[in-house]
Amino acid sequence: MTKRQRRTFSSEFKVDAASLVLDQGYSIxxxxxxxxxxxxxxxxxxxxxxxxxxxxxxxxxxxxxxQKKIQELEARI
Structure with missing residues (x-):
């Protein structure tokens, strides 16, 4: 059995993928x-x-x- 390597995705990819569902009417x-x-x-x-x-x-x-900026600012506090 081969071990599948974990893939990583950029935030931009995640937003684009989620937008397909939320904005363009695709099912998950x-x-x-x-x-x-x-x-x-x-x-x-x-x-x-x-x-x-x-x-x-x-x-x-x-x-x-x-939201990334908000998290950065909150981390400084």
Whole structure:
């Protein structure tokens, strides 16, 4: 059995992928299949982008530039 290497994705890719679902009407499974990523990962990104668009600062690494800046500023305090 071969071990599958963990892939990493940029914040921009995550936002673009989640936007397919939120803004363009794709289902999570359609978007995940077309981007060759897992449904679960895409579902997390969609949920996180919804939170960030709602103005809430996420507890994990932010996706949007605005929320990244907020996290940086909060870390300084």
């Amino acid at each position: 499974s359609e978007a995940a299949r077309s981007l060759d990523i897992g449904d679960t990962a895409l579902r997390r990104w969609v949920d996180q982008l919804k939170i960030e668009r709602g103005g809430e600062t996420p507890t994990v690494q932010a996706l949007t530039p605005e």
